[in-house]
Amino acid sequence: MAADRARLRGPEATPGESRSWWLREALAADAGTPCPPLEGRVRADVAIVGGGYTGLWTAFHLKQADPGADVVLLEADICGSGPSGRNGGFMYGLWDDFAVLADLFGTQEAARVGHASERAVDLAVDLFREADIDIWLQRAGHLIVSTSPVFDEGLDEIRQLQSREGFPADFYQMLSASEVADRCRSPQFRAGALQARGATVQPARLARGLRALVLAAGVRIYEGTPVDLIQGGSTVEIVTRGGEVAADQAVLGLNAWSNQIPGFRRSIIPRASHIVLTEPAPDRLREMGWTGGEAIGDFRATLNYLRTTPDGRIAFGAATATPGHGTDGRMSNDASWYERLEGRLRRWFPEFRDVAIDSVWGGPIDVGAHHVPFFGSIWGGNVHYGMGYTGGGVGPCVLGGQILSSLVLGRQDEFSSLPLVGFRSKRFPPEPLLHIGARLTLEAILRTDDAWEAGRPGNRLLATLARLPRRLGYNLGH
């Protein structure tokens, strides 16, 4: 049995230019109230580790449900410096995972998760609107496009999903190639499907705005406070670089860094996603007809995702590499990936061939075995966790915060009773098999995606290897 303790190594601070463009923009608009590092020993009812969406939404919902709760939040760098301030800003619920959820938990429970996740997104939208915090919200929909004949199969899967019992029949609107072109012209695009309720946000404004709301609710936030050790017990003892916290309960919102917690080492594989952002070129977007603000994704297993900004830039991102078992370094910055993404961007949008790349960044994502997040309590029940968003946490973290808040408060309710709670996802193989297997299969998936995107059939051996994780029951997706 693993001891009820975890030694952690948080990310180093990433000040200045090495922060994502989103975070620099958000900090320039509003630096927020300073939250200096923890010094000395403090007590709290609840200590939350991690100042991304999971930690912040948990703090928010906790204070909503129990305004008297004494909550501290500990963040190694600054709130929103992790993937929560670096992502693509696509905000959606968990309906896209309906088929997996139905396989795992049955149709009814899958629908319950879908509805709860959709209500959570609506809650976030209303909250920021009412608080008059500008998160650049656009509800212009998500457009999923086929980029080669092989990927047309993805559209058939959407049609099948649409007709399943429990799935909202009007969730997707199927679009012909010319209807896709009416929304955005690209020589790469074929037919597609529009998920009209999908939204985009400025992700770091969301994280920093939420930080402001949480501070206003009375949560004590300590930034620049990496947690080195968590020790379970009736009082949870947390040791940080400069201080200590004793708390009745703790919440771990650590994303890909969760794989340092004993018992979870094989539940999560950290994998990277990178983004290149162009200079503004609103006239070029007008030429391409991409002025409606739709976010666009494709059917690659190593998803390409792209969107515009209000000043006319394109942010072009993709699920990229698994360099090893770490979470930092090349996960956050990898020149070889920026070159590949820039190549794709210019091929897809010849109008942008001479528009310079202004900024580049990346970050780790917490790939779980089933592509759905999971939550629960460990070490006697007073340490709670949420992880496994697998690159899709902007919307689901709102629900994650509701779930974790209910777990802290010991409530049996619509959130704590969801099947994502207490569900132990399939474990990945042990090392060194995991490392070698992940690298080999990911390379095969990437090469197969590249061949298909270029309209080539691809190498049969690689395609077989690329399908191996799914055959073994892992739905790694993007």
Ligand SMILES: Cc1cc2nc3c(=O)[nH]c(=O)nc-3n(C[C@H](O)[C@H](O)[C@H](O)COP(=O)(O)OP(=O)(O)OC[C@H]3O[C@@H](n4cnc5c(N)ncnc54)[C@H](O)[C@@H]3O)c2cc1C
């Ligand atoms: C490039 C990229 C693009 C993405 N695009 C999308 C998208 O368009 N839509 C979508 O839904 N999802 C997207 N995602 C995923 C999404 O960003 C995440 O699922 C979400 O941000 C997870 O939030 P979190 O709070 O769980 O994790 P994080 O935001 O990673 O927060 C965890 C925090 O814990 C802190 N931490 C770690 N270790 C310690 C420690 N020892 N002590 C103290 N603090 C510690 C970290 O500094 C970090 O701030 C993307 C991710 C990346 C990297």
